Amino acid sequence: MGTLDFPDFTNESLAEMGSWTDLREARHLVKADSVGELSWEHPVLSGEVSGDGQLFKPSLNLRSLTFIQNQCQCRVGSSGRVCAHALALCLAMRKHILQEESIPPAVPVEKAEIPEPDDGPIISSLKIAESGETLSTRFWLPPNLEAAAKRQGIVVKMEFLVGKEAFSPEKLFKGKPYRITENAGRILSFLERICGGSFYSVIQLKPDQLKFLIETADDTIRFSEGQGTPEETPLEQIRERILPMLPDTPPAQAIPSRGQTRRPAGVRRSVTPRTRQPVSERVLLPDNWMVVDGSPKFLSILLREREHPQYKRCADWLRSEGFRKEPSNGKWWLRDQHKVLNFLALNRERLEANYDPGYTENFRQRTAIIKPVPLTCETVRQGDQFSLRMEMKAEGIEVRDVRNALLTGRHYIVGDELIYLIEKAALEQFERASRSLGGDPHMPMTGVFEARLSSADLAHTEGLIDDLDLEIDLPDDWKKRSAAIREVGRLEQPPLLEEVSQRLRAYQLVGVAWMWHLYRNQLGGILADEMGLGKTIQAIGLLLSWKAEGEFKGPCLVVAPASLLGNWQRELSVWAPGLSVYLHHGPSRRSELDEDAIPEDLCLTSYSTLRNDRDQFQKCSFSLAIADEAQHVKNRRSHAARSLRSIAASSRFILTGTPIENSIEDLRALFDFCLPGYLKRPPSDLRGEDRSWHDKQHLEKAAPYILRRGKALVAPELPEKIEQTIWCELEPGQRDLYQGVREKTEQTLLQMAAAGASENRLRFTMLTELLRLRQVCADPGLLNPEYALEDSSKFRVFKELLSEAIDGGHRILVFSQFVKLLKRLRGWFEAEEIGYEYLDGSTRDRLAVCDRFNEDESISVCLISLKAGGTGLNLTGADTVVHFDPWWNPAVEDQATDRAHRIGQNRTVTSYKLVTEGTVEDKVLALQMKKSMLLKDLLDESAHQSAKVDLTTLKSLLS
Template identity: 45%
Template sequence: MLRLLLPPNLEAAIPRDAIAIRVELDLLPGDRPGPTPASPPSQSGGSATGLGPAAAGNRNAGTAPGDLPENLLPGLALLQRLGVKPQPASLIQLTRPQLRELITALAGQPVFFYGTLPEVPLAWHGTELSGVSELLNAAPPPNVRNTNIRPAASPGPTAANVRNTNIGRAPAPAGESGSPLLIDGSEHFLAVMLPARGSVHYDAVLEFLREHRFVLDPLNRKWWLRDRHRVLNLLATHGRRLREDFGAEFTDNFKRNTARLREAEASAEVSESPDGYDVSLGLNAGRATETQVREAVASGRGYVEDGQAIYLIDQSRLEKIQAAHRKLAGDPTGTGSAVRQHRISKARAAEVNDLLEELAPHFQAPETWRRRSAALRNLTSLPPAPVPAALDAILRPYQKLGVAWLWHLYRQEVGGILADEMGLGKTLQALALVAAARAANTRAVLPAFASVSRSQNRGQTPAGEHAGTVPHLVVCPASLVENWRREAARFAPELKVFVHHGTRRLAGRDFAAHDLVLTSYGTLARDTVLFESVEFDLILADEAQHLKNRRTQAAQSLRALRGRGRFLLTGTPLENSLDDLRSLFEFLMPGFLAKVPPSLKRDERSWHDAQLRTQTAPYILRRTKAAVAPELPEKIEQTIWCEPTPAQAALYRRMQEDSERELLDLAAQGSSEGNLRFAVFTQLLRLRQICCDPRLVPSARNAAAADSAKLDAFRELLAESIDEGHRMLVFSQFTALLGLLREELDAQGVPCCYLDGSLTPKARQAAVDKFQNDAAIPVFLISLKAGGTGLNLTGADIVVHFDPWWNPAAEAQATDRAHRIGQTKVVTSYKLICSGTVEEKVLALQDTKRALLADVFEASDEAAASLSLADLRELLK
């Protein structure tokens, strides 16, 4: 299997001719041949690597020659010439011509991927690679003319790489004539013959020789450098430049005389410790000691001797090692050193693994390290989570990947952020993780980051810690607690769920009787002492943007919790600045990120920010609807359950009681059936208005906006929608409610369009055109009666039904204002439902008594509706 991962900054890298590509190669057992004399030498001076056709044709006995796919052989041969070795992963840096040749060799093969989407191969259009060939064709001409294929990071002219004339020579570029730059000498001197005056390199080489104080001998016309220290330093610092930029050839005499020269390579070792890993990174210079290497680097000497060989220290490689030390230490001001050890957390395995693989070609990581880091870089390699079969059958493929990713982090005792775009089912994936943890019957063990809390209670049994039973916890905004309860009952009915909210509260040891405890951020803050006494298995925080201010009581209370796995759900992990992300990771993995000094220079701040992005990337999973579009229906429909606020619930109950009394009084007075029907319709209207916002009811005009559970849920939807760049249509049957929503939007500074039945046809069309043509307007408020049909509003991809339209066909028509011809995005429709109210009853009866409901809510003449009073009064209960 062959995979070529392109960098996310491809567009910027192409003009610089510095295109870093990760090569992932999974050779079959038969693809690892022994020595193949018939194969040409590789550019590193060794024998053929066994990647190309020559290797395929010179198998050891007993090896099937067909193990390598024939359609990949041209590409594998080219990769061999580029210096790729038969190992699972390596990095190469290509120029534009090299990448073009690689694309040509592998035309039509699904082996190219972006590193940020490693599971989705790039598409081919004939021989053109989608999105890549266009960039290559549009890029300006390269600055360096020599485009012959070479390894991207090959060493200078040492004995290891100049013994073969094909390696010491870089053929002259097309169109260049005359003799090449020729270098003779030893470790004590260099004698350089300039290229022909017609060479494109002549002026640059002459300037280079003068800059480094070569002396011209007029008798033999050679430029001489006769100082061992200066010669070795120049070969260490500029050897690669002489060969690659100037097309230098090295004489056989030079190769014999420099047989003792070697290239000092980066070396890395990792060992596991109880609270992380010990990482040692340095330069491998044969038998030279660490002290000798340090002294050479400190003195500016570009080489070190071990008694048998001379190891050249490439300054650019040394700078990369020193930069790696700064990254590992989290200190941008450190000078770094050639050899140094670091203690890192387990959570940094993936980030540091990539760093070490790039620097140290022979890096061998421990098994636990490889298991932690490899899966995070390639989601397709993750084993599935043990989700119960019934729930697993519901999950879409991308959701199964998400659950597998969460499960992997949980098993490794690290945290993560599920940051999928709204509408992709973050709640469902989180519940699948909880169900998998319960099914696996995993006993929670406190990770290192909770050891402090445990040590403070040594000798005591935490309140929630019963043998073999550890509950899971979900913390979310109060407006979403009921929605979590409903989703858990629907998708994971085997879970014992308790809602710790309102008047229903648990005592410490009672937690162990439940699989899943749901609570709100406000309740958590009020019951901090109680929750701190309980050891949880999984802790999941929904709508995690509530934690971005680390000073809030909610954030502080959440950080004080103890749990094995900590996860955040949010569609917007980064809203204002990277400090938001730092605050989130203080909860997820305390101590994972280095502390940032309060006063920093701009370049130091930029360094810390870049470090933050690199370190946190493996622990944030975000998929957009566009990325997973093949797995999605054209329209996603979701119901958001809203638990009425205490004031809202009290008003609703009072209205129910008044309605019942009024109906009894009317019946006792002998009122006609028409009057009774009218009374029922009036009371149903009032109850529906209370569900939306108590301020709609005349008797509750003085109610506060905070009394509406739906308004709270709408605020959450609105914030996430705007942050993700979506645009929404909001439908309601009540124009008074639309007015309240417009006031809310104005208070937040959110521009909107408005449409109700009072608008003239001209004004109506003007509102539609304004929304369609101005992408800066994220919300369109629409009266269902006035705008439910006849509009084309494909500029929106989110539809919110604030108060449900009881005829599903009419509701679908409203949603189809956005979901229609011309829409290029997946449309998500949200229906807000107040639990335990007339809205829930009607929703449950929607299929079985659809005709009845249509009569109740759509009959133009209520008195003529053919419904029994028993049916009507049932809706009021």
Template identity: 35%
Template sequence: MQEWTKERIRKETSWEAFKRGEALVAAGKIPEMTERQGILVGLFIEGRTKIRTTVKTRGVLEVVCSCRENRTTGGVCAHAVAMLLSRLAEKSPAARVQPKTEPRRAPAKLRAVAVQFLPRWQRALTAGALSVQIQWDEAMPEEGESALTRWWDQWGSGAPSAHPLHLKGEVLGAFLRALRTHPRVLSAEGPLESGGVEPLHLLDSQWTDQGLQLRGEPVARHLVQVPGWMGWIEGLSWGGLDEENFDASTVDRLRGLLESGRALVPRARIQQELQAWLDLSSEPRPGWLGSLRLETAPPRVEIHIEGSLNALDARILVEPPEASSPESGRWITEEPGHRENLLEALRGQGFAPRESDLWVIREPEEAVSFLANELDRWKSRWDLRIGSKLSHVLQSLHVIRPVVAPVEGGRLSVDISFQTGGGKTIPRAKVLELIRSGRVSNRTSSGAQVVVAREVFEDFEPLAAELGIAGPEGRVALSPAQFIGLQSRQGTSSGQPWRAPQYPALHELNGVSLRDYQTEGVAWLADRLEALGGALLGDEMGLGKTLQTIGVMKLLRSKKAGWKALVVVPSSLLANWEEEVARFAPGLRVVRLHGADRDERRNQPADVFLTSYATLVRDLAFHRQADYDLMVLDEAGAIRNPTSETAKTVVKIPAHYRLALSGTPVENRLLDLWSIFRFVSPGYLGSREDFSGRYDGQGGSSKRLASRIAPFFLRRTKAQVAADLPGKSFADVVLELAPKDRAIYQEIAQAGLSKMEEMKEEGAARMHLLTVLLRLRQFCLSPELLQPDWAVGEKVHWLKEFLEARADQGKKTLVFSQFSQFLKKIQPRLSEDSGRIFHLDGSTTQRGEVVKAFQNHGGPAVFLISLKAGGYGLNLTAADAVVHMDPWWNPAAESQANDRAHRIGQTLPVSIYRLLMRDSVEERVRRLQNSKQSLIEGVNGGEQGTGWSAEDLRGLLLGSDTMGPGRG
């Protein structure tokens, strides 16, 4: 930390996060921290929430925190700031907070081994005092103990001893904060549990003219308030409350609810108190709180910019979104991340803060770059106001941009030029000369400033090279793919469609209206299939790729007699496809070529032959003799391994048009996409070796590849096209291994590590490592999976309670696990109180009937689903909650499972719970999932992420110090 200063910390984060971090330090809310090899790890306790923060301080600052701010923006959050400031203060004696009393001369090593609350501690603590005895030892503090050592260093008087301490006021508040993570707190009645107080169980909540009426069962729980700490005690449990959500009136209402079972939150107070009551109460919440639609909206941002080509001033005004209306059942809060994105955009363009609302640029080069490249983008993002002086200056700024204009009457020909905003053409050679010289701006003799827009050298020229267009200038004849690829660039074409629609717009199928984006998707697919011969539909799961494909088949068949298609799907989706075609296009004759009797059906008249991937491989000889007008691959990820028999088979079957469907075209590596495109448009992405050399592992490769495949690839997300789809929320539920189970877990991990280090052959060591990781994951799920006489896991207990509570509300739940034997084991343990139990795994034969039964069941129900068997194609919108019992290596698999419930047709917000065991391989898998997500989303503009390397796998076994923070 020697190289860190307060000023450097300030520059690494947003102004708001820095101020909140300072506030945490000032309030003494500093976590128990450990530091090893330049990595700080801390655990904050905020009410009932535990927030784990990891900060890498060597080199580039990297932060991984479970708080909402870091998970949303990936930036340096207030918790990281607090940890950095606290550690900086520890290493700078002049910066220490001075003690209120005369400090004792503490030994170099001091450890609080145990803390004993003296008799009648509940009554004393309720009255604002506490008597304790602390057992000290001259040794280095262990995990969870150093906070109490720091407390004594600040507040203690004289030499530490076992004599009783009588605490009150600020000293007591600081003591209770320091005690939150201590592992051994005792009383005469037994061990005390910090943070173990259960949430309130409300019986009802109703919105009335007076405000929010709350009703609960009176409980023997006592509120405690001392300076700097607020919390409650119940039996031998005690826990703190987040003081930011509580004031005196809130506490009074809470005390009334505990004592009488009733409380009224006045209308005028609901804005301030709603979050507190949501945090206090357990799910599912009854009445108004349970039905409340929690929504977010962006803040209003107004930016006033004034200045010249040499310097700019930007004044920022940010206002919260519209007020909420409790009567409507909607509660609107500010969408997270917008303020951080604004600050990031300001810093990214060279603006520096001067005052709370004033940001400035003082470098002429940065000012000109911003005005030329970003000003118009900012106008589309925020309410931008240009000052009169700057408006005049902009008249002398001429920005050179590429212009692509289709030639009238010249099919697939365009005129390419480089022009200023005033329409003056600049020769491409002159533009490239400016770029090569490193001077992208130049002042003319008349005083005007000419600037080459960043899009010329960062976007247009690379795109032209990617599409194989050499020396793009003047009139150029293009292939369909080149033409469409160029036209897809916003702002470089006339905006006209590249050709007239070849089919009428399809707005309904068999009386069922299509959504606008589905109508557009059908038209796009038909156009690209005819123009390019192939297409890849990558819509997010749940947006109706099957429906759009059926629409395309109907359009194509209308133009040709004897038309026929081959649709290849996972065997689990055969019934679903038959039902969907029968429902939306009953005029299409479907023949299923699957099963032992499929040979008898080959000669039946059909418009659509339906088969599975496995059957297709066996029937290759038959299909090679066919002449299909269209071949469709559903869940085209099945061919992502180009060396597999399935991938080799699909490219051997003749078809006039080829269509691939996949919501996750890249799951593990960019080569997945090459394999799919070998089917969609053979040869378009070159050989496998050429593709790997061009895109694999190179900076910016995902963006270049996205440009390359754009003519063939269409992807929409729910956020883009299904604004009426209810929201989706995520919660990581972190549970603790029992001490005995923790010891067994460590034994398994250590034994596996020792054996792995003995192995000399790398491949064998890797396989052994994967086996050990599998055993650890099974152990986290439930120890009995490894040995029958071992304990039932904490996850099973949590699940039973969770499902029983949801059953009381008549809710349906999906429960996913990759271990089908686990699902079979817990099925008989889920009582009738959980609702009707359904089960689906790879051995289920009547999938369609099971799904229908779950969807149509009138009461509460639970669907236990093997992740691999149930991740594709199923529509389970009757459920509004998804529970993942164990994290899967590939986040795309989890996304597919989530979208069984969160898809078109869902009317309720969907809650997704991921169960993780603390300090285990599961938490590390979760972090590595995030790093892999960048690869999965890469073709949509992100950078390529990393796969599961040997180092990643070793880090899963050894822990976060080996992995390093920031990987996820």
């Protein structure tokens, strides 16, 4: 197993790959020896990780460290993100290379001895080969070298030279081989050991260590005296002048400088007493650059070298915290008990993380009475719910003491024998957890928090408890409910017949198991797979599991757009012929509903029928309800949405590839149905940061109940999808018409604003005028029938695309929002005798249109309205897609394109977007970027900005 080409990961880079929480869990896994097999075959790191009775097999592709690919059975890994199990492999590999769990920046004295001449160079962080580029090393010696040598700490700067280019050790590319001399190898091997397995830009050496470096150097080791000058000093002059300054001293440990902290940068200390080392137990480090002395009533900090890279930054910080420097002894002093205790409570973590101070024996003894106030958490089962209590307290300290201290600006409590610090990190974590659970960003800090939790709250709450890093034993039924939601690798097999399970793809079986787990715990969720991955089939798998289990609490209900009812009937007949289905749709097929009116297993109806027969459906109780393409009811105030929410069902699910289109309000509307009351609506008058806080909380809470997989992850066999924007320049007459409409619009809006028109009237007028401008861009004939189709610049470009595609044997889907435009194109196709199919909202038998197009290769084109063809269609007979006019929401366009790019497609799909340059369509693309980020924020569980199309945005589109 080669290791030289393995990336030199730091803790920060590992945390960026996943998260600090995942990195913390990964470290626990490595400590528990949970990593089994480990294989590194560039660029793939794979292995086995055991945990919670499961065996995970993560596989991490490190070809690109910017776009890292991960595969693992856990919930995080199944979404393609880097999980704790993958990070555990990285830590184990690093441990394998360095023979330690993490990289310490310095080694004990006995391991950093000056190497003997016959010691062969061993360099693990560089790839060394005779065929590589020549690598030289340059050291910058400090101007105060003689004084620094007497203090036993000489700060040198180090850089690598490849040809004429200079690189800091951190930025040198480690993926290719380098050629070095034997003496350089001995020096680099020695420096790598004292730096803990890597190289740093700034190193602090003992005199004997620098002496070894100078005596061993050859022509590839260069020196420069005085940091800041590029002029090099000949090696003989360095030996003649510098060596006499270096006294003979016993070999000693290198003292790390800024780049070398004893604790890997970015790894935070725990805020709980079980992992926090008390001040009284700290080891005295007299050689540290920073030395801290004092007591609970005063602090003194000595910064030994003004030339140290951190000196100015540290001095400015101490000054801002109230420290004053005394010229007589060069120490920084803070003389006030209140200020001292507040400084230790609020800044000790920053002090230790950034400056690695050494504490005097006096300080350790006199501060032994200082202890942190611990954060505790306990849970209690209460019927079907749980209660959670968090508080900050210690022996002899009550919660009210904590509250009173904070109210008076004190982060400490002085007791009879001990002093308790209310530390910043613990306080921030307590506030973050309590405010998230309480749903109030301004909840006052009282030192105690209690809440009752529903089943839906458990997964989110467990994540918050994990962030607190507390040792707490959650009830078994709590862990059982939330475990499979947080990690799909823990899901149980759904009760499907073997012949059905074998027909399902692996990711589809996971989707069925996920929904079955939620159903058994009377929860609901959103299956948000990308279009074309078979959400309908997975929902049918849930229905079959319900049937096999035999828990009859009423029939099941499926609500879908009327245009998809035929598709549901077809799929049910193929996958679940044993289910009896009642279609409640159409005047001739609807009967009066009551408790006993649906003897069948499944009732299938449309949103419009549900709305019309709402009173009848309210008489019935259902085991589970499934809403397909539920973005149709994202407006919670609509009659369809209210009718859907009124359904009585033990468990509710939503199928949609676009759970959010305009803003997070869409998501809240969907959760009002699938998990009523889970996302509590924020006050309507919230603005700015308060609104953003609630939005972020709801995204985090919603994430465990949204299962989203992309084609690239679960269906890699699908061919590539190529997307291309084609810019079209308006024809002269078309441009004149566009400018006339725009100028008239501006005049109308100015007149309306002057007359005091309301925001709603202005918005309606703007949207109307935007529609007219977009029509001019697509086809001037939509606005003025005197314009022929050939007068549109887009049509001319489209004709060229069409001719080239047909000549190349390609088949095309043409999407437009304007039905009138599609009809004009249809007339042109008929005149040119080009075979086509046509589909818009008035088409009754959509499946027949799809079947004819897929089966008859003589039909080259299918004309489709964007809204009618965005869902429920399989058109894999096409391999080219043309969006005649762009729409502001990229998710809608992606759905349309995915009519062709879906399971069953075996050709590369090319998608063309026709956009007129310098018009409203140009600005629509910028708006699409915002919508795309909003959708990504939801599906990637990250913070987001609301992207609702407001009045300002509309004005910018019209300008």
